[in-house]
Amino acid sequence: xxxxxxxxxxxxxxxxxxxxxxxxxxxxxxxxxxxxxxxxxxxxxxxxxxxxxxxxxxxxxxxxxxxxxxxxxxxxxx
Amino acid sequence: xxxxxxxxxxxxxxxxxxxxxxxxxxxxxxxxxxxxxxxxxxxxxxxxxxxxxxxxxxxxxxxxxxxxxxxxxxxxxx
DNA sequence: TTGTAGACTGGCGTCGACT
DNA sequence: TAGTCGACGCCAGTCTACA
Numbered sequence: 001x002x003x004x005x006x007x008x009x010x011x012x013x014x015x016x017x018x019x020x021x022x023x024x025x026x027x028x029x030x031x032x033x034x035x036x037x038x039x040x041x042x043x044x045x046x047x048x049x050x051x052x053x054x055x056x057x058x059x060x061x062x063x064x065x066x067x068x069x070x071x072x073x074x075x076x077x078x
Numbered sequence: 079x080x081x082x083x084x085x086x087x088x089x090x091x092x093x094x095x096x097x098x099x100x101x102x103x104x105x106x107x108x109x110x111x112x113x114x115x116x117x118x119x120x121x122x123x124x125x126x127x128x129x130x131x132x133x134x135x136x137x138x139x140x141x142x143x144x145x146x147x148x149x150x151x152x153x154x155x156x
Numbered sequence: 157t158t159g160t161a162g163a164c165t166g167g168c169g170t171c172g173a174c175t
Numbered sequence: 176t177a178g179t180c181g182a183c184g185c186c187a188g189t190c191t192a193c194a
Contacts, residue, residue, distance in 0.1 A: 006128060009128060024157075024158065025158090033189090034189050034190070035158090036160080036189080037187080039158065039159055039160080040159090040160085040188090042158095045159095046186085046188080047127050047128045047186090049125050049127050049167090049168080049187065049188090050084060050087060050126055050127070050128075050131060051083065051084065052187080052188080053128065053131075054083045064149070065144070065146045065147040065150055066143070068142045068143045069143040071142070072141055072142060102176075102177065103176075111169075112169060112170050112171070113177085114169090114171080114172095114178085114179075115168080115169055115170075116177095117177065117178055117179080118168095118178090118179090120177095121178080123179095124167080124168065125167090125168080126169090127168065127169090127186090130168085
């Protein structure tokens, strides 16, 4: 029930970040991104570029394919 | 031997497209993208956004996670 | 700690045309 | 068929700041 890949991506990022007990601030630092931008992405207000997706995956310590597999799962219907 | 995710992504797209006997033109049509932009991406001159990655994966008839798994394989050393 | 806002720079993605 | 170029509009991503 979530046809939007951008919103789904944000949801997954937020879930994983919280599950690791990280703040947006610390995630932003690890991924070399701006904290305000992390917030926009998590709420589906901005879509990241390829490089940013890699940076986020690295910061969350999982592979890009594993990250996007979770996005696909959310897209498939949560 | 290829540390650049953007170039690796381009290589994978080009390989898969050729393996399916598609032209850049037809891939661009399927993915609702510009042919010139497909060329830039395949040669690592431009990096796609999240939405564009999904469009490309769909046009190549494979999942985003599978697509990026192949990118990771190239990154890992071909 | 997070969401959001405004202003800003650089780059995504389109289009037309030429090689 | 594919690579590239210039011009263009729009958005990714940064920074500062406030609730």
